Amino acid sequence: MKKIISLISVIAISMVVSCKKEYDSPPKKEIPVGMVITIDSLRNMFQGSSIHFNEDYSIYGVITADETSGNLYKNVFMQDATGAINLRLLTSGGVYQGDSIRLYLRNCVLSKYNGMIQIDSVNTDNNIIKQATGKVVVPQTVSSITQINSSLQSHLIRLDSVEFVPIDAGTTYADAINQMSMNKTIEDCSGNTILLRNSGYANFAGNTTPTGKGSLIAIVGEYNGTMQLYIRNLNDVQMSSPRCPGSVIPYLSKDFEDNSLTSGGWHTEQVSGLNINWTTATFGSTLAKCSNFISPTNYPCETWYISPSIDLSASVIPNLYFDNAYKYTGAGLQLMISTNYSGSGDPNLAIWTNLTTSAVWSTGNYVFVNSGAVSLNAYKTSGVRIGFKYTGSASDGSTWEIDNVLVKEN
Secondary structure (H helix, E strand, O other): OHHHHHHHHHHHHHHHHHHOOOOOOOOOOOOOOOEEOOHHHHHHHOOOOOEEOOOOEEEEEEEEEOOOOOOOOOEEEEEOOOOEEEEEEOOOOOOOOOOEEEEEOOOOEEEEEOOEEEEEEEOOOOOEEEEEOOOOOOOEEOOOHHHOOHHHOOOEEEEEEEEEOOOOOOOEOOEOOOOEOEEEEEEEOOOOEEEEEEOOOOOOOOOEOOOOEEEEEEEEEEEOOEEEEEOOOHHHEEEEEOOOOOOOOOOEEEOOOOOOOOHHHOEEEEEEOOOOOOEEEEEOEEEEEEOOEEOOEEOOEEEEEEOOOEOOOOOOOEEEEEEEEEEOOOOOOEEEEEOOOOOOOOHHHOOEEEOHHHOOOOOOOOOOEEOOOEEOHHHOOOOEEEEEEEEEOOOOOOEEEEEEEEEEEO
């Protein structure tokens, strides 16, 4: 009986062993190296026409900027000791800042997009081989904005003693609500400037720019001959020192070049005539406009365009400036100011003072004039709001346009 039990046990163990599945090892990723060239040599290959790589070439370098913050999409930047280049990815993700990589160029395309030399059609699975992670590339210090040119395309650089120009200081990097990209202008104390390009999808789009002076680390880009910069995240912007001499930040600035009525905290209130509202329009530059005419009818309406809250409590001689123009017969645009409007809802529930007669107004036919200095000396307090009140009737109505709204000293 014991012999029978032992035999059964041996058979059972044999069956278990024989049923054990043998898994194959995953295939090893074998990507040829081919001829190794530098990024500088690669860039010099471009002579005006795109190059499709059908042979084995490789370049080595470190990723200096990736998509993590959302300021770049399907774009990363790579740098070696000789130069830097933009990699345009077929799919998002897979390669990150600090990755030391070998880029295998077969099936990639060396091209130029609006003046920017790039490697297009990069497949992260088939073209990128990671060598290491966590590598740090020290940005190249550029002593002056004037030194930024095409030779620095895609390089990671550092600028010192720079600041956002007054009208951009303290404003959002981009329009996070409408996810619209915006340009901000960086300047040095000599008045040299360069654009900082920010995506509306960046995780810092809704953050406000610093009002001080300091350092900026960024990737150098170029668009149709215009040099521009891209930051990777807010750690690249360190500006807490006093501003350049004579550089004064306005209390309020709105130029509509972001094509948004609401960026910066502005908003509209439709009191009556709910199909009539302020809009943006572009005629060379972008502006705000309002009209009660929807062909073939004029509609009675009252609609306001209202600023964010302005703090004038520390102001000395605050003045309001704006450009304006109009056409067609109708009521004039009214300039209003309030210190107790809540920031939303019917503006007629707050107390407003009419400043219309303090401004210079267009004579019509869409001829723009500047309002001149509208004194706000009587409103040196916090919670100040500017309102542009548009009214129209069933019998007539003007089309009014405003631009370059500015509250500043003197």
